[in-house]
Amino acid sequence: MKVLVASPTGLCFGVRRAIEALEATLEERGRVYSLGSPIHNPQEVERLKAKGLVVVDEIDQVPPGVTLFIRAHGVSPQVFREALRRCGEVIDGTCPFVRKAQERAMVLSDEGYPVLIVGDGEHPEVKGILGFVNGFAAVVPHRGRLEEVLDGHRFQKVGVLSQTTQKLEVFFDVVKALVGIVPEVRVYNTICSATLERQRAVCELASSVQGIVVMGGRNSANTRKLYQIALESGAQAVWIEHPDELDYGWLADKGSIGLAAGGSTPDWLIRELIERLEKL
Incomplete structure (x- = not known):
């Protein structure tokens, strides 16, 4: 055939970078805690667990003083601060593309824009990005949900960015719809x-x-x-x-x-x- x-x-750049950092830390420390699965592949997670990886779902499940790994999806500032307070060492494996999306969300928020993120609201990357916004923030899965998400708000301006793994067509559809109903739309294409x-x-x-x-x-x-x-x-x-x-x-x-x-x-x-x- x-x-x-x-x-x-x-493996994309961000995930490969994170896994290499995690493996190096496992070699040095023997046991490393990860806040959430470090990679969305169960076979690879099992391989890493055999090297000493321990996966937990919440920051309060991490024992004090241990080494903690932040996966490529990143976390909110609040979670990161708690990790620094709680752990002896924090290895930040946040993907540079995700970090850029976090920074864009913070800039939009600081400049007074309500922030819309085109993506999956249950995805850990999106949950982390939301934590960088002070003020109105909402997740738009696709154009068909836009009216529901806006929920009657008559914004004079909005800022829009995307989950880094979003389909380009879905992102563009949402932006196109927003341009027709909001006077000022500031767009950051954060798809990696x-x-x-x-x-x-x-x-x-x-x-x-x-x-x-x-x-x-x-x-x-x-x-x-x-x-x-x-x-x-x-x-x-x-x-x-x-x-x-x-x-x-x-x-x-x-x-x-x-x-x-x-x-x-x-x-x-x-x-x-x-x-x-x-x-x-």
């Missing part, structure tokens, strides 16, 4: 370049293969968007979390397969999948 791999694919490059790579791949396998954690926002883009591009596509989920019946009538992986999918899993596909 011919296998074409989307380029780029797999790695996200855009991976989304475009899947679009290009769709026309060259008979099917696309998208691999990544079920809780990975960017993997979900890659899968949606593959389907929207007209490709037959499946979403798997690891190579053991491959449906060989689905592959049977295909002579060429494209492979795309989310920004939280480690290199070793991608290599394993490629090896299996190439043996068919």
Whole structure:
């Protein structure tokens, strides 16, 4: 079977940077606590746990004096201050693109703009960004929810930014709608370049293969968007979390397969999948 791999694919800069910092700290300290899963890939999390990683959900679950890792999604200023107070050492793995979104949100807030974030309100990155806003802030999942989110507010100006893994089309749709109803709209496109490059790579791949396998954690926002883009591009596509989920019946009538992986999918899993596909 011919296998074409989307380029780029797999670990993005921010996640790779964070995981490398975490692994180095694990080598030095032996045990490191992480506030939330450090990567949206359960197989990689299990590998890191074997090295001494302990994952907790809330800051008050972190024992005093330990080493704490802040994942690439970042946290709110309030949580970060509590981490510094509580822990003996804090390793900040916040992605530079996420940090830029945090800074943009703070600038908009400081200049008196109500802040709208285009993204998933339950995503840890978005929850962290909201913490940088003093004043009105709301999350807009997509254009269809805009009226509900504004809830009758007649703002004279708004500031808009995006979750870093958002689809560009969704972000633009919200901005376009806002321009029609708010006199002043200040926009920061905070979608990271790695996200855009991976989304475009899947679009290009769709026309060259008979099917696309998208691999990544079920809780990975960017993997979900890659899968949606593959389907929207007209490709037959499946979403798997690891190579053991491959449906060989689905592959049977295909002579060429494209492979795309989310920004939280480690290199070793991608290599394993490629090896299996190439043996068919």
